[in-house]
Amino acid sequence: MANRDRLIKTLIDLIRIDSPTGEENEIDREVSSRLQTLGFQVRHDAYQNLVAALEGQGEPLMLSAHLDTVEPGRGIRPHLDGDVLRSDGTTILGGDCKAGVAIVLEALTAVVESGSSHVPVEVVFSRAEEGGLNGARNLDFGLISARRGVVFDGEGPVNRVTVSAPAQNVVKAEIIGRASHAGLEPENGISALVIAGHILTRLPLGRIDEETTSNIGYLEGGLKRNIIPERAYLDGEIRSRDQQKLDRYTGSFRSVFSEVAAMYPEARIDLDITNTYRSYRVEPEHPTVAMLARALAEIGLEPMLGGSGGGSDANVFFEHGIAALPVGIGVRSFHTREETALIPEVLQGAEFCERLITAT
Numbered sequence: 543m544a545n546r547d548r549l550i551k552t553l554i555d556l557i558r559i560d561s562p563t564g565e566e567n568e569i570d571r572e573v574s575s576r577l578q579t580l581g582f583q584v585r586h587d588a589y590q591n592l593v594a595a596l597e598g599q600g601e602p603l604m605l606s607a608h609l610d611t612v613e614p615g616r617g618i619r620p621h622l623d624g625d626v627l628r629s630d631g632t633t634i635l636g637g638d639c640k641a642g643v644a645i646v647l648e649a650l651t652a653v654v655e656s657g658s659s660h661v662p663v664e665v666v667f668s669r670a671e672e673g674g675l676n677g678a679r680n681l682d683f684g685l686i687s688a689r690r691g692v693v694f695d696g697e698g699p700v701n702r703v704t705v706s707a708p709a710q711n712v713v714k715a716e717i718i719g720r721a722s723h724a725g726l727e728p729e730n731g732i733s734a735l736v737i738a739g740h741i742l743t744r745l746p747l748g749r750i751d752e753e754t755t756s757n758i759g760y761l762e763g764g765l766k767r768n769i770i771p772e773r774a775y776l777d778g779e780i781r782s783r784d785q786q787k788l789d790r791y792t793g794s795f796r797s798v799f800s801e802v803a804a805m806y807p808e809a810r811i812d813l814d815i816t817n818t819y820r821s822y823r824v825e826p827e828h829p830t831v832a833m834l835a836r837a838l839a840e841i842g843l844e845p846m847l848g849g850s851g852g853g854s855d856a857n858v859f860f861e862h863g864i865a866a867l868p869v870g871i872g873v874r875s876f877h878t879r880e881e882t883a884l885i886p887e888v889l890q891g892a893e894f895c896e897r898l899i900t901a902t
């Protein structure tokens with residue numbers, strides 16, 4: 543049986559190990575050694591993602607979470623306030639995704655301890671999930687045989703199951719105009735910032751429809767007050783749960799850039815639009831949904847199926863033929879200093895995960 547005190551201790555121990563993206567070695571060592579103690583064969587791929595396997599009977603099941611956190615995530619001081627775990631307010635809590643890792647570890651500990659029979663388990667703890675799913679995108683899928691799984695990385699309670707998520711295209715553009723002294727010869731200059739402004743006001747931005755969004759989140763350019771800015775750099779994204787809409791709006795973005803480029807024949811605009819992850823959508827009858835619903839029923843919960851506005855490692859798993867769905871890990875306010883983990887929900891996550899592993 544999942545144990546509340548042991549789960550809290552694991553969660554706090556993991557939160558106390560700093561692991562901002564790119565600095566996952568220490569948490570990896572800790573988690574690897576815990577998995578080895580449980581009898582797992584622990585391996586790492588070239589990207590240093592952790593892939594661990596435990597033999598069992600039946601169809602293999604992948605359990606996944608990620609090891610990195612966002613910033614500010616150093617020197618986190620978690621404290622338990624009744625049933626709520628929070629930081630001291632100066633950092634995130636790191637419940638995203640340490641609660642996911644703790645849920646998996648607690649469930650496995652409970653199952654191994656009980657000696658119950660279980661399915662073959664493959665644990666995948668990725669690195670660099672935050673800011674682009676880079677760990678999963680570089681994962682060596684040759685190390686994984688499971689074709690179904692669960693990604694412990696969602697907001698809310700464990701019965702919140704993300705059955706559809708958008709694809710994302712990243713939009714980067716560099717604009718090169720011409721520098722000139724702003725007081726002496728402004729007529730010789732071509733302002734890259736003005737060009738960027740033209741582009742920004744023409745792009746379809748924000749919530750385009752129920753399943754499509756876009757944003758330019760970063761603009762940089764210019765040097766000094768008295769120089770016509772020569773360079774500007776834009777960074778943004780387009781997301782949609784519908785691949786055709788994503789393609790269509792990507793086309794609209796391209797047209798805006800070329801229309802504005804035509805207004806400034808002497809400037810140069812280098813536009814780069816790349817897909818970072820693809821969308822997925824499963825129906826309520828899908829076998830992975832059914833598997834999750836059975837385990838949830840055993841702990842008295844019903845699945846709440848919903849769509850997400852963001853991608854997760856699950857998008858990449860689907861692309862590689864693994865039907866893995868994200869579930870809630872009992873955490874609220876991801877990526878903020880107000881982030882909290884609700885212990886009863888984290889414990890439900892571990893109980894649910896235990897049921898998944900022992901279901902035959």
Ligand SMILES: [Zn+2]
Binds near residue numbers: 638639671695
């Ligand atoms: Zn996360």
